[in-house]
Amino acid sequence: MGLNYKFSRVIGMDEVQADFALNLLKAATRGNESAIISPFSAAVALAMAYIGAVSKTKEEMSEVLAKGQYF
Numbered sequence: 001m002g003l004n005y006k007f008s009r010v011i012g013m014d015e016v017q018a019d020f021a022l023n024l025l026k027a028a029t030r031g032n033e034s035a036i037i038s039p040f041s042a043a044v045a046l047a048m049a050y051i052g053a054v055s056k057t058k059e060e061m062s063e064v065l066a067k068g069q070y071f
Contacts, residue, residue, distance in 0.1 A: 020039060047065060
């Protein structure tokens, strides 16, 4: 049963990561501008900062990176 829980959580995280990537792209571009960005690199950098975060900052980062799920 534990394996199914982990599997379902991973499936949910791909949707969260896709939302993060799309929101990042929307924020990085305005109008007809083009942009080349790496949502993966941004997420990894924020995840490293999340490790050292505490309290309200950690909660807010969790909301952005994982829609409130602690990872």
